[in-house]
Amino acid sequence: MLLGVLTSCSAPFQLITGNVLTGGGIFARPRTPLYQEDANSPFKMISIEIFGEYGDATLIDFGDVEILIDGATKETNTHLDQVLTQYVNDHRLEMLVVTHAHSDHLAGLDEVGLNNINQIDYIIDYGYQGVTSSAHAYVAQRVEYINNGSRYYPITSAIEEVPVWQMTSSLRIEFLNTNNYLLPEQVTGEEGHNIHSIATLISYGNWRIFLAGDLETSGERYLATQYAKRINERNLVIMKANHHGGLTNNNGLELFNWLKPDYVFISAALKNSNLNLSTYTPQHPEAAFVRRALSYTEEVYWNAINGDLSFALAPQALPTISGAIRHQIYKINYQTIDPVSEKDSRLTASAWYQAYLAI
Numbered sequence: 001m002l003l004g005v006l007t008s009c010s011a012p013f014q015l016i017t018g019n020v021l022t023g024g025g026i027f028a029r030p031r032t033p034l035y036q037e038d039a040n041s042p043f044k045m046i047s048i049e050i051f052g053e054y055g056d057a058t059l060i061d062f063g064d065v066e067i068l069i070d071g072a073t074k075e076t077n078t079h080l081d082q083v084l085t086q087y088v089n090d091h092r093l094e095m096l097v098v099t100h101a102h103s104d105h106l107a108g109l110d111e112v113g114l115n116n117i118n119q120i121d122y123i124i125d126y127g128y129q130g131v132t133s134s135a136h137a138y139v140a141q142r143v144e145y146i147n148n149g150s151r152y153y154p155i156t157s158a159i160e161e162v163p164v165w166q167m168t169s170s171l172r173i174e175f176l177n178t179n180n181y182l183l184p185e186q187v188t189g190e191e192g193h194n195i196h197s198i199a200t201l202i203s204y205g206n207w208r209i210f211l212a213g214d215l216e217t218s219g220e221r222y223l224a225t226q227y228a229k230r231i232n233e234r235n236l237v238i239m240k241a242n243h244h245g246g247l248t249n250n251n252g253l254e255l256f257n258w259l260k261p262d263y264v265f266i267s268a269a270l271k272n273s274n275l276n277l278s279t280y281t282p283q284h285p286e287a288a289f290v291r292r293a294l295s296y297t298e299e300v301y302w303n304a305i306n307g308d309l310s311f312a313l314a315p316q317a318l319p320t321i322s323g324a325i326r327h328q329i330y331k332i333n334y335q336t337i338d339p340v341s342e343k344d345s346r347l348t349a350s351a352w353y354q355a356y357l358a359i
Contacts, residue, residue, distance in 0.1 A: 035094060037168035038063045043204055045238070047301075047309040048083050049326055050269040051075040054104040054244050054284055058211060058267070060202065061087045062171055067095040069200065069211055071109035073269070074134065079327070080113040083308060092119040094167065097200060098138065099213025100193040101130030106138040114141065120150045122165075124175065126196055127154025128182060155181050155198050170315060172203040176227055178212075178219035194243060199223060201230060205315025208235045210259055214243040224258035236318075237261045238311060241293070244268035245285025245302075256296055263299040263311070263319070266347075270304035274331040275355070282356050290347065290357055300347045304328065307343055 041063030048057040052075030060067040066088050072080050084093075098106050123142055130136065146152050153162070155175065164174045176199040197213030208231055212219070220242065231237060239261035245268065268284040282290070285302065293300045299321075303309045306323030313319050323343035330337055330352070337351040347353050 033166050033169050035065050035168050037065075037170060043171070043313045044087075045209060045311045045313070046083065046087070047240070047265050047267050047303045048072060048076070048080060049303050049307045049309075049324075049328075050104075050267060051079065051328065052104070052269050053271050055269050056099075056105050056213065056240075056244070056267045057108065058240065059083060059087060060171075062168065062204075064090060065094045065167055065171065066092075067097070067167070067173065067202075068093055069097045070099055070105040070213065071096075071107070071113060071138075073104045074107040074110070075269075077108040077110055077113035080108045081115045084114070085116040088116060091116055093117055093121070095122045095124065095165070095173070096120050097198060098123075098125035099198040099211075100126045100196050101128065101132070101135045102193050102214065103132055103134035105213060107134040109138050109141055111141075119148065120145045123150050123152045124155060124158050124198070125152075126181075126193070126198060127156055130193075156183050170204060174201045174203070174230075175199070176201055176212075176223055178215060179222045179226075180215075180219045195219060197242075201227070204313060206234060206236055207238065207313055207315070208259075209238045209240075210261075211240040212242050214246075216243070220255040224254040228258060231259060236263075238263045238265070238319075240264075241266045241285065241289065243284075245289040245293075246283070247286050247288055253292075256292065260296065261293070262297055263321075264293040264297060264301070265309060265311075266300070266302040266304075268302070268304060270328055270330050270352075273329060274334060275352070277333055277355060280356065287357050290353075294348065298346060298348065302347050302350075302352075304330075305342050305345060305347060305350045305352060307339070 044061045046059045048059060050072055052073035055073040055076060056070040057072035057080060058069045129139060158175050159177045166172050178199050180195050182196055194214035195216045197215040199212035199215055202209040237259050239259050241264060245266045266285045301309055307326035308324035310322050311319045325343045326339045332351055332355050342350050
């Protein structure tokens with residue numbers, strides 16, 4: 001339930017006029033929680049299993065409040081619809097965040113992937129047009145939702161006007177300034193969009209959840225310096241691996257040293273279903289990233305192993321982590337690996353890890 005009304009002077013909003021891309025020029029700055037909170041509502045974060053290549057989609061589900069960060073690949077759109085149908089009972093996303101203009105982060109946000117979603121309250125994205133057909137299709141979807149009432153912020157406006165959103169009394173999302181965001185007029189042609197990825201820090205009780213699309217090293221270093229005090233020794237930290245655990249990201253130790261993650265999860269499709277011990281080299285996630293993450297925590301997971309990966313959190317307690325059984329079958333040297341046996345496994349317990357990375 002949305003609290004307050006925009007026309008009331010006592011509402012938890014301050015009206016701000018601004019210049020945004022297609023649709024709307026009014027910003028609402030939340031001063032008090034935007035949505036009511038049911039104390040009995042469980043908090044879940046689901047890293048949605050990806051099909052095709054690479055890919056990212058994370059759903060926050062907290063009572064009647066759902067936040068989707070990125071929209072996966074085109075090949076994932078049917079599965080994305082299934083997950084949203086399962087968790088979004090009121091056909092309404094309270095917030096959609098799209099981190100950057102690459103197809104593996106937004107192509108699933110089409111009429112199939114968003115089939116169950118009739119309303120999106122707030123849309124925050126990278127703010128420029130993009131040059132691919134999937135980026136253009138996403139913008140068309142965005143315009144349709146805006147025309148039906150969604151409030152839209154490009155990230156350059158969000159960090160200027162409303163960087164911190166108090167979604168409920170215990171759930172907050174902050175948009176972090178990476179020093180790499182671009183105004184629409186600054187983007188030309190085929191950009192290296194990863195560096196412009198939106199970085200978010202979600203707070204729930206003692207938990208801090210860091211998600212930053214495919215952000216690269218310069219942005220990671222900037223965040224570690226500028227937001228050092230956002231993380232303290234009392235926090236329990238969940239980190240989504242930037243760029244699917246690739247090495248153009250997560251490359252310096254600054255990000256790890258800042259976050260000191262207690263849990264790390266990787267979102268990426270397992271591109272090859274039959275892996276040959278003599279020729280396969282791990283990519284997305286890369287071996288060096290996995291080893292770096294394991295030097296901080298044993299709690300490393302990958303949604304290609306677990307399927308839809310769920311973190312059930314309580315404000316001050318350890319999480320319950322479970323998978324939903326992966327859809328994609330993978331083989332090592334033509335031997336099929338049982339998906340049921342690995343659905344709740346840490347990455348180090350998987351056949352993939354034992355074959356390629358175990359020392």
